[in-house]
Amino acid sequence: MASVPHIAVIGGGSTGIGIARDLAMRGLDVTLVEQGNLTHGTTGRMHGLLHSGGRYAVSDQASANECIEENKVLRDIASHCVEMTGGMFVKRPEDTEEYFEEKLEGCKACDIPAEVISGEEARAIEPHLARDIDKAITVPDGAIDPFRLVVANAASAEEHGARIETHSKVTDLVVEDDEVVGVEVEHQTGPDKKVRGTEGGTEQIRADYVVNATGAWAGRIGDMANVDIEVRPSKGVMTIMNIRQVDTVINRCRPKGDADIIVPHETTAILGTTDEEVDDPEDYPEEGWEVELMIDTLKELVPMLEEARTIRSFWGVRPLYEPPDVGSDDPTDITRDYFLLDHEERDDLHGMTSIVGGKFTTYRMMGEEISDHVCDQFGIDAECRTAEVPLPGSEDFSVLRDYMDEFGLRSPIGRRSVERLGSRAEDVLNTDGPNPTVCECEAVTRAEIKDAISQSGANLNAVRIRTRASMGNCQGGFCCNRMASELHGEFDEQITREAWDALLQERWKGQRHALWGQQLSQAALNYALHATTQNRDNDPADGEPVDFAAFDSGPTPTGTSGQTGVVTDGGTRDGD
């Protein structure tokens, strides 16, 4: 064995990236592989709630305890990813008093700061709450940007020597003598796939230990070594509102049910969610009734949602796991706790552990536990420092600045930029050249786009998750082309077009579920703009040469002298 063990981590979601950072900070040699972009799986498809633990305070106090602990840690180490909005559990007249009391007791038992306020007080905080809300319990819920958090973890892991490979899919596990000794990886090729190792083609990555952190995909990795991992993927829909109807996380105070949470997230509010088991984490139906259910149910808490503008909906798949002997029928009964499956103990397969279940809020804690486990394998006694060392971007910084003087930016644009960039703001925003706003809805300037391109190459969806560009109310209608043109110079036309197309497709995917009312108008305007200025309406000139002979020459001039008619382009003849 080499003096420094090499660990391969599979999965570039919050769990995998948290493990990679932790191990790298402990001095281990780490390679992380992810089949898509960072956050490609479940992490990129969540509602962005930083749990206080309140949601689990009755049914799952172990999870609740972990949540409140990690909630405090993340506010500290990831301040530029977190907005401490506060949250409340609101009780409608038809929700039971018993459960309300249980919730309050549960919060207290788990040391979650909780306070009862009257309906009136709740409406003073959130004026759009329904008039008939009886009362509420306040808790320290918050909002967190999963993309920013994962990107910051990746940056930190790389700073500590880790190799992060995105667009690199594990095709097989290398198993020798009942021990996993590496992974076979297929790297996608192309400058939009920022591959650090071998560009394109396959690679065998030998490792002293493998961590399977693929969440809902864990069973597939298990299959490669003939071990059974019964992840029970469960889908949930999330609907994004154009603006924030509430500035506080609003939870419905009732045992369990669909559509019971509203999370204010950046410029938007996200409604969630449902819980329905699916067979395949990559292939499941996305249905209109699920979106309608969100709005119809949550308008009981915030009536104005009924008329409010929805900009898109997306589905995520929870990587739920329960020990095979529990056997819950309903996915909402499955614990949100995480499980460390040591395949040596479990399946006599050495060299690999899988981590399944768990929640985004506790990603760091899961990383710590599995890193401890990995270190144990090698007798390494290294201290975990991920709870103390701030992530890149969350070192000391202040959002209160003179944005015009410092960066030449209008106040809300500068403020949003600095909130996203955190302590990196100066490095990114102090540019020599002009720095126009590229995405007006989300206030993203050219400098920030350029910075994201330098991190992720010609992949505009990767630029999107780093900056929020194209994630506002026009859903990229006005800025996708501008983002694409920022690739100019470094990348050729073909690559730029592909990246641009991929971004537009991704934007369209979620908008399909919001095509009524105002977002339908938006989509119609976007269509017209893209058709008329970018030839995106399948113009016949795109591809096959145009058969000009097929056009007639216009109406035949009729008779009277001097009237010679018009030429075929509609203009008048010279000399008329």
Place this chain on the structure above:
Amino acid sequence: MESAFEPTEPNTGEEFEPVDVFPDSDDFDLRPGSDSCYKCSTCDTNCPVAEVDDEFPGPKFQGPEQWRLKQSEDDYDIDDSVMDCSNCMRCDNACPAGVPLSQMHNTARGEYVSEQMDHLSIEYWRNRILSNYRTSAWLASKTPRLANFAMNLGPARWLMEKTMGVTKEREFPEFATETFREWWDKRGAAAGSKERAQAARRERGLPEDADKKVAYFHGCYSNYNTTEVGKAMVRVYEHFGYEVVVPEQGCSGTPMFANGMLEDARRHAEVNVSSMSDLVDQGYDAIASCTSCSMALRQEYPELFDIDGIDDLAANTFESIEYLRIHEDIREEIQAAEVSGELADEFAYHAPCHSRNQGLDRQAVELFRELDGAGIEDVGESCSGISGTYGWKAEKYEKSMKIGDEMFDHMEHAEGETGMTECPTCAMQMEHGTGYDIRHPLELVEAALVDGHAV
């Protein structure tokens, strides 16, 4: 009649205290407005300031975009460019999606001035003095001749520009030696008006007790400066058999909205709504001769303030010519009339932006094109550029004149050498840019319909 109106003057003379101008209330919630914007930028292409000022980010940014970006738990600053908006309100008209842009701008500007502006700065006090024109005018009206002399004295103006940032390029409007209200009182006030209206009704064969009564909102300018407009209003309305009352009133608030002085505006609005809505209750309609005054009472009041009776007042407020076109056969009378004398002239007519927003931009042309003895030509749909106090600010003067260029040009090309408009500050700008005399449509109606308007 007037004794019924005893306005309470809250807080006058006291120190300015920022208060919560917009308490959380569904009425003022701008969320639906922000939801309506689909970023098409039609507002930006219709903004006269954005057209001449590349630094100005435009109404879309000032309104729905900034509103959406600053939603957060934390307090976000309003960008200071909101002070470059002239509040012409053209964006309201331009928007195909019904975004309440001017309401968003007024709200943001109010917040900026109340929360972020240095209340000891020269800009703040300059803006405050400009927007409280009524106070200055009231003072000047005490000694109008001295005021007219002193206010336009070269050295005084130089000093005002240097110390206060009030441009020395413009001439201050002349103060009347007798205010409209002084004239009104001398003339017999409401009682006198009632008699004249009754006489007119008899002549017209109308029942003597016909329900024709209006409350005149003259605004500051007709009272202190162009009193002839106020007088014309009274005579024309009496000619049609209306009893006019002139309730106690302050400023409509228009210049205060444009300068973000919402507390001042509210104070005046409380006076106006109190006295005017009482009359509306009694069956009076509110009539303004200034299109910005009618705009304020109709649109900005209910959008910005929650005062008892404000919605009723808004629903019953009309511009003076508009009202007659609705209720009287003024068209037939104008067709039958012939104008002679001073007002038998060709007029270059400019429709103020605020009249445009009320759908009144064609009323003068449609009315007077059938009047014998006078001609009227619309000089186009550009903004005059002065926008009340905007063009009086030294740093805005050049922009104001650049916006006005198109209108000046069209006025030069129009046949007449007399201008016409409903808005007193547009009139200032028209006169400043061309040297023409500027008249109000009511003056021409009076000349055409009211015999030998002696009293």
